[in-house]
Amino acid sequence: MRRVIILGSTGSIGTQALDVVRANPRRFEVVGLAAGSDRDTLEAQATEFGVDSTALGAVEAEQLVRDVDADVVLNGITGSVGLGPTLAALETGRTLALANKESLIVGGDLVTAVARPGQIVPVDSEHSAIAQALRSGEHSEVRRLVLTASGGPFRGRSRASLEDVTPAEALAHPTWDMGRVVTTNSATLVNKGLEVIEAHLLFAVPYSEIDVVVHPQSIVHSMVEFVDGSTIAQASPPDMRLPISLGLDWPNRVAGVGRPLDWTTATSWTFEPLDHAAFPAVHLAKQVGRAGGTYPAVFNAANEQAVDAFHEGRLSFLGIIDVIERVVDKHDAPDALTRDALADAEHWARRKADKVIAAAS
Template identity: 80%
Template sequence: MRRIIVLGSTGSIGTQALEVIKANPRRFELVGLAAGSNAEMLAEQAAEFHVEDTALGAAEAEQLVRDVEADVVLNAITGSIGLGSTLAALDAGRTLALANKESLIVGGELVLAAAAPDQIVPVDSEHSAIAQALRSGGPGEVRRLVVTASGGPFRGRTRAELADVTPAQALAHPTWDMGRVVTTNSATLVNKGLEVIEAHLLFGVTYDDIEVVVHPQSIVHSMVEFVDGSTIAQASPPDMRLPISLGLDWPNRVGGVGRPLDWRTASSWTFEPLDDEAFPAVTLAKAVGRAGSTFPAVYNAANEQAVDAFHEGRLPFLGIVDTIQAVIDAHEPPEQLTVESLAEAEQWARRTADERIAASA
């Protein structure tokens, strides 16, 4: 029986995690819940699962992680505000089921320094797929990681054709049902850029050996190519309950969480290269990842401000990544990376992004 704390319990990942826990009462015990602002839904969840320990807001979530006895903390908070809870879970010795990629990307070497071997289990479908495939060989046998991308709602469009797309079009993702920020990030491919940085940090593979390919069917969630020329792929119908369940009970598989592929039905899986001219966010993310220090935090913070501006009609779609690039170009990293310097860099990035957006209006 694993005792579980779910942070971000009212969001998409959190609610699906509760479905997995509810369906497996002999395997999981829910001992803590935290939400960002939806107090009513949080109270309903606590009543349904008979959970006494709850938290509302990032600071209370972090304290909950420190105070409540648990084996696994699922961090499904959205945004870099989840960094405190990530560090708290690692410091408390919990297994961290990480759906909050931003906290690892922003925290970088601080998070890695706080983590024991195998203490972080990825919940993103791509990184869960890589973790599963990596069990087929040793670290020295890996040639490269292949991260798949659906291509989002604008796959196949040229840069010129993206100039006038609307927020409603950006939110019409062909595969996944996600929140506003993540869905927009999938449309710009910023999300895939963040996932490349996350893959480097999780698995220690160089950026030169991480490739993004577009796979519109979203059946192959990522692949690992080995030195002997073989490639191991993890394939399943799109369903986040599968990687969530692995995050809660790694490396054990939980029966019945997802449906298998129907091999009796004819189907086609296609793969195509990423158009870096139309979607430069991945190339920029690799450069940011190589630079390290506070650059990933600045990339993420500038993007969050730009996404808000886009949905509020203050910035065109192409202006999102253009804003990130401009803020990155203006950034000077601190001499020492600390939690405080990260926070200062994020605040600077948000101010600088807002100023640039206002000036371009």
């Protein structure tokens, strides 16, 4: 029986994790729940699963992780506010099932320095796929990681054609329903840029050996290319319950958690190169990742401000990446990476982004 704390329990990842627990009551026990602000849903979840320890907000969630005895912490919080709970899970020695990519990307060396080998289990479908494929060989045998991207709602569009797209169009993702920020990040490919940084930090593979390929069917979730020319891919119908279940009980698989592919039906999968001219976010993210320090935090914070401005009608779709680039260019990273330095950098980035947005209006 695995004792589980679920952070972000009322969101998409959290509710699907509870689906996995609900279907496997002899395998998992929920011992702690944390939500952002939805107290009513949190209380209903706690009642259903018999959970006494609950929290609202990231600060309470961090304390919950430190106080409650558990085997694994699933961090499904959205945004960089998940850094505190991520560090708490690692510092207390628990397995961290990480769906909150921002905490790793923003925390960078702060997170990797306290993580034991294998302590972080990725829940993002792309990184879960890579973790599964990496079991096919040694780290020294890896030539390249290949992250797949659906291409979002604007796949195949030129940069010029994206100038006037609307928030509603940006949220019309062909495969996933991930909330406003993440879905918009998928449309701009910022999400894929963040995932490249995450892959580098999780798997210690150089940025020059991490590629992105567009795969609109979202069946192959990512691939690992080995030095002998072999490529191992993880394929399954789009369903986050599969990587969530692996996160909760890595490396063991949970029977029946997802449906298999139907090999009796003819189907085609396609792969296309990413158009970096139309979607420059991945190149920018690699530059930010190489710079390290507080730069990823600035990248992420500026993006969040720009996404809000886009949905409020104060910024164009293409303006999102323009704002990020201008803010990153103006940033001077401090010598030491600390939580205070990260908080200061994020605060600066948000204020700077707001000024750039106001000037562009």
